[in-house]
Amino acid sequence: MYADLEDHQYIYLVLEYVTKSNLFVLIKKEGSFSEETAFYFFIQTVAGIYFLHKNGFIHRDLKPENLLVNEDNVLKICDFGWTCESEIEEIDDQ
Numbered sequence: 472m473y474a475d476l477e478d479h480q481y482i483y484l485v486l487e488y489v490t491k492s493n494l495f496v497l498i499k500k501e502g503s504f505s506e507e508t509a510f511y512f513f514i515q516t517v518a519g520i521y522f523l524h525k526n527g528f529i530h531r532d533l534k535p536e537n538l539l540v541n542e543d544n545v546l547k548i549c550d551f552g553w554t555c556e557s558e559i560e561e562i563d564d565q
Contacts, residue, residue, distance in 0.1 A: 486549070490542045495535035512538075515546040523548070527557045 474485040491497060494512060498504070504512070516538060523530055530537075531553040539547040 487541070487547065489539040489547060491540040491544070493536050494538040494540055494546070497540060498535060511544070512540075512546060516548075519546065519548045523554075524557065528554050529557050530554050 472484055472486055476483040476485070516533075520530065520533070530548065530551065532550055533548070537548065537550040539549050541547065
């Protein structure tokens with residue numbers, strides 16, 4: 472998030488512009504992914520979930536529509552409206 476703004480009626484969030492929309496749109500457009508492409512997006516998703524969990528957060532609404540894809544095919548997790556803090560102790564890196 473780059474910035475947040477507020478007026479008397481709304482809160483505005485300024486986010487990174489993602490040229491390729493979200494993963495759901497890409498899947499519908501392509502029909503299917505090769506195993507290599509699917510694995511590429513899967514690894515990024517798992518890394519993002521790991522980061523959230525390591526920092527004590529649970530997303531709770533992870534779906535292709537909430538995985539934005541930029542021009543370099545890098546995933547960005549969005550829509551943290553259902554996110555909650557985890558009561559589980561921090562994950563240790565090993």
